[in-house]
Amino acid sequence: MSYLEYRKKYANNGIKTQLTHSTEQFVHSSFKNHPSHTLATVDENEIDVRIAREKRANPYTTFQRDLITIMCLPNTKLDIGELITIDTRAFIIYDENESELFPTYYGIKVNNTVTLNYGKKKELIGTEPSTGRPIYKEVPDEETMPCFATVNSRNNIFTEFGERINAPQDRLIVLVKYNPLRKLEDGINAFYQGGRHQIIGVDETNVSEGIGYVVLLLDKIQEKSNN
Incomplete structure (x- = not known):
């Protein structure tokens, strides 16, 4: 690189930096107005x-x-x-x-919440008076999350699985924030608006380095009639 080319590049970089700085100042000064x-x-x-x-x-x-x-x-x-x-x-x-x-x-x-049931977990409820040993009981291992949910089959395609949602009364597309401490997989039970569903698809293509959102495909579980 010649001296003139070096000076030109340096000058252009300086102008670019000045323009960026002045633009930032203008945006900050007028943003709230x-x-x-x-x-x-x-x-x-x-x-x-x-x-x-x-x-x-x-x-x-x-x-x-x-x-x-x-x-x-x-x-x-x-x-x-x-x-x-x-x-x-x-x-x-x-x-x-x-x-x-x-x-x-x-x-x-966010238009609702969805509760995912991961099974059971042990919860400490006290200690034995004589030995001091911890006392546990089994409780549901559940997580309730804000979500966006839709059943609009006419306009939605769950692209990760190449499947058009063709049973709007039974299936849901649900978007939730990714939680790196939880493993979402097919078969997990989910509760939405009083109904019991099951995960039949998990799309994590919008997750990168532990950050992003997950798209779940839920299938409604048909409760057996007592009659």
């Missing part, structure tokens, strides 16, 4: 955001009321699968634009 500005909560921390209705394609729902675009201040980093609360409404972050200067995240509205 926009009508769509509000505060959001992530992990009990408040952040400044601007919100707009989502207009891009989404594989899980065609209802615009379930989707939101979240614009953040420069260098704000949120995790995919994170829960974010805006004006008492919670959303699961399912995508981002990966821009440091204009970070934008896309959320899908």
Whole structure:
């Protein structure tokens, strides 16, 4: 590299840095003045955001009321699968634009909870007075999670399994935040709106380095009649 080429590259980098810095300053100074500005909560921390209705394609729902675009201040980093609360409404972050200067995240509205049953676990309930030995009892090993759930078979395809959801009254697509401490697999019982379901599909393609969200395919368990 010649001296002139070196100077040109150095000068261009300097201009780029200055422009980035001035843009960041402008965004910070004007961000709160926009009508769509509000505060959001992530992990009990408040952040400044601007919100707009989502207009891009989404594989899980065609209802615009379930989707939101979240614009953040420069260098704000949120995790995919994170829960974010805006004006008492919670959303699961399912995508981002990966821009440091204009970070934008896309959320899908939490519309219910799902309880997963992993079997039984031992819970300490006390100790024996004479020996001091711990006393345990078996209790359900369950986890209740905020989720987005849908049964709209006309517009949803569970792409990981190449299967169109063709029984809307019996099957659910459920999005939940990934929990690295739990192993989700076929056969786990799930409870949703008073009904008992079973996991028949787990899609973890949106999980990277222990962060992201999981898509579950649930099949309703038909209870046997006493008659």
